[in-house]
Amino acid sequence: MRPVIYDCDNTIDVLFSDVDDGLALLYLMGAQDCVDLLGVTTTYGNSREETVYKATRKMLRQCGREDIPVYRGGGAPEDYESSAAAFLAEQAAKYPGELTVLATGSLTNLRGAFLKDPQFFKNVSEIVLMGGITEPLVFSRNTMDELNFSCDPRASFDVLTRGAKVTTVTGNNCLKVLFTTKEYRKELYKSHTPVGDFIRDKADLYEGLNESVFGIEGFYNWDVLSAAWLCHPEYFEDKVRQYEVTEEDLKTGFLRASDRGTTTLNLPEVRDPEAFRKHIYETWLRAEISYKSRNYLPLRAVKRIVYPILHKGAAIYWNMGKMGVAFTGEGINGHKEKTR
Numbered sequence: 092m093r094p095v096i097y098d099c100d101n102t103i104d105v106l107f108s109d110v111d112d113g114l115a116l117l118y119l120m121g122a123q124d125c126v127d128l129l130g131v132t133t134t135y136g137n138s139r140e141e142t143v144y145k146a147t148r149k150m151l152r153q154c155g156r157e158d159i160p161v162y163r164g165g166g167a168p169e170d171y172e173s174s175a176a177a178f179l180a181e182q183a184a185k186y187p188g189e190l191t192v193l194a195t196g197s198l199t200n201l202r203g204a205f206l207k208d209p210q211f212f213k214n215v216s217e218i219v220l221m222g223g224i225t226e227p228l229v230f231s232r233n234t235m236d237e238l239n240f241s242c243d244p245r246a247s248f249d250v251l252t253r254g255a256k257v258t259t260v261t262g263n264n265c266l267k268v269l270f271t272t273k274e275y276r277k278e279l280y281k282s283h284t285p286v287g288d289f290i291r292d293k294a295d296l297y298e299g300l301n302e303s304v305f306g307i308e309g310f311y312n313w314d315v316l317s318a319a320w321l322c323h324p325e326y327f328e329d330k331v332r333q334y335e336v337t338e339e340d341l342k343t344g345f346l347r348a349s350d351r352g353t354t355t356l357n358l359p360e361v362r363d364p365e366a367f368r369k370h371i372y373e374t375w376l377r378a379e380i381s382y383k384s385r386n387y388l389p390l391r392a393v394k395r396i397v398y399p400i401l402h403k404g405a406a407i408y409w410n411m412g413k414m415g416v417a418f419t420g421e422g423i424n425g426h427k428e429k430t431r
């Protein structure tokens with residue numbers, strides 16, 4: 092078991108906002124044989140930090156997992172002093188050479204921890220991220236902006252260049268594994284477990300959104316991939332090489348491969364998408380939570396009528412170029428649409 096802190100911009104159960112950080116947290120709960128989750132630290136990105144903090148507390152309460160502490164992070168780029176930063180620095184010093192930090196939002200809290208304790212990056216054994224792009228991030232027919240690294244380029248620069256061992260699952264590599272709607276329903280609808288109900292209740296709205304807005308019959312699991320690499324790297328092929336990392340490039344989240352680069356990064360890719368997806372569903376369903384769904388049959392029937400209407404509305408907003416207004420966060424899937 093390895094001590095892990097999860098730094099995220101979880102917005103599960105926030106209307107029209109990303110669910111992948113929440114799903115990554117459920118994955119960690121399901122992988123309890125590998126992860127000793129010391130706490131969750133909250134950051135901004137998908138939405139404001141305050142929204143993320145409230146959503147995370149609510150999720151843990153609903154799951155009966157209030158034993159997992161949550162620490163509030165900085166609310167904006169370069170807001171480096173926070174409880175989250177202090178917790179990260181303190182735990183890294185407590186577990187030198189052992190602590191893994193999984194970070195799937197903006198990286199402000201990690202730089203905050205470094206400013207709190209200059210030994211932070213030396214103390215942390217491994218940093219696992221979701222973020223960065225190596226080529227344009229084309230989602231359906233739209234080119235999306237990278238979100239995580241570009242939020243606070245200064246912080247991202249420190250994390251990527253000072254971290255002892257850094258792995259990041261890039262946006263481009265996340266797009267290689269589509270979780271289809273059909274499979275999602277098959278795996279979860281008949282599970283009759285608290286965690287299966289939780290995912291359905293929180294992700295069903297989101298899960299059908301891509302189809303209306305982008306014409307994609309499924310969804311991408313972004314942050315879940317980095318949580319999975321942390322626990323089961325055997326599902327991935329590691330791609331370790333040199334990068335020339337600059338703050339300028341990080342303003343767009345771009346990772347520039349270069350033989351003369353001085354930063355070594357691992358950008359793993361899923362080996363077998365089908366086996367990988369099976370592993371993700373199995374791990375989610377192993378999470379022991381005490382969630383009680385209030386979505387009884389009549390409510391589910393109402394949702395089946397209401398959700399397509401909401402999806403249609405979202406698609407109209409998207410086409411009108413008003414997605415930033417329609418969505419509470421920075422945009423669907425944590426990626427702003429570039430051309431608007």
Ligand SMILES: [Ca+2]
Nearest residue numbers: 100112195196
């Ligand atoms: Ca995220």
